[in-house]
Amino acid sequence: MIGSQTGWQALQDALARSSPACEGDERFISDGRTPTLSADLAVICAACPVLTACRTYATKARPHAMAGFWGGHWRGKPSQHE
Numbered sequence: 001m002i003g004s005q006t007g008w009q010a011l012q013d014a015l016a017r018s019s020p021a022c023e024g025d026e027r028f029i030s031d032g033r034t035p036t037l038s039a040d041l042a043v044i045c046a047a048c049p050v051l052t053a054c055r056t057y058a059t060k061a062r063p064h065a066m067a068g069f070w071g072g073h074w075r076g077k078p079s080q081h082e
């Protein structure tokens with residue numbers, strides 16, 4: 001099952017219990033990946049209640065197809081759209 005392999009279902013379960021700390025924060029999908037922004041976003045992720053599930057999903061699930069800051073790290077390339 002794809003959901004269990006990628007951690008998608010675990011992430012959905014975590015999001016059903018808690019709101020992500022990045023909710024509504026468009027810096028997480030910014031193309032301007034400066035060191036200062038990265039550090040600021042990493043602090044937010046570190047305190048996020050769904051960090052573990054988010055990081056697992058971002059690591060396992062087609063990271064090449066993702067763009068943005070997920071689970072403490074930038075994933076994909078800026079302005080990468082499929």
Ligand code: SF4
Nearest residue numbers: 020022045048054071
């Ligand atoms: S850990 Fe994931 S859900 Fe939480 S703030 Fe970071 S990117 Fe958002």
